Amino acid sequence: MKAIGHFCTITRHKLLVMKHCFRVGLYRQGxxxxxxxYSWTEFKVGxxxxQGDRSPNNAERETTGVSLAWLHHKGRNKHHYEYWIDYGLNGTNRMIGMKMPVRYVVEMFLDRMAASKIYRGKAYTDSDPLQYFLKGGRENYVMHPETKALLEQLLVMLEEEGEEKTYDYIRAYVLKEK
Incomplete structure (x- = not known):
């Protein structure tokens, strides 16, 4: 039964992100x-x-000390800022966040919104994605400053203005500045 629950959860999430992506014109990404x-590497862990109310990757990490499913996932999905972490050019061998293309920052925002809706259910509010971001501690994210600023701007706009105005802003301004 866990397999059915997991399949339904990831499919509902995928369809919701697709709907959000279509609203802003990111059809291919949606x-x-x-x-x-849906690959076996990630699906079997899921x-x-x-559990239905949080990512199975966190449970795998808590149990084994590492989430192999997450390592597989983040390396194949450009809408995760972790995909964009690399060594800096300053010679210190320090890992830094590279600037993400805007379309992937938008997809990351929409992904966070959809995940909050799936996991929070009827209790969801437009402040949930921002609260989740802040809970992680914005200083802890290894993210390029411009990427982080855009993501946070969209999360704050969602909280303050709602989905429709945020979609309008993304279409009219964010995706037009490529």
Whole structure:
């Protein structure tokens, strides 16, 4: 039964992100979003650690000390800022966040909004994605400053202005500045 629950959760999430992506004109990204979750590497972990109210990757990490499913996922999905972490050019061998293309920052924002809706259910509010971001501690994210600023701007706009105005802003300004 965990397999069915997991399949339904990831499919509902994928369809919701697709709907959000379509609203802002990111059709290809909407169609391709999170397809790696259906790969055996990620799907088997999702089935084993499925709980329904949070990511099974966190449960795998708590149990084994590492989430192999997450390592697989983040390396194949450009809407995760972790995909964009690399060595800096300053010779210190320090890992830094590279600037993400705007379309992937938008997809990351929409992904966070959809995940909050899936996991929070009827209790969801437009402040949930921002609160989740802040809970992680904005200083802890290894993210390029411009990427982080845009993501946070969109999360704050969602909280203060709602979905429709945020979609309008993304279409009219964010995606037009490529």
């Amino acid at each position: 169609l391709l979003h999170d397809l790696s979750k 089935c084993k650690y499925y």
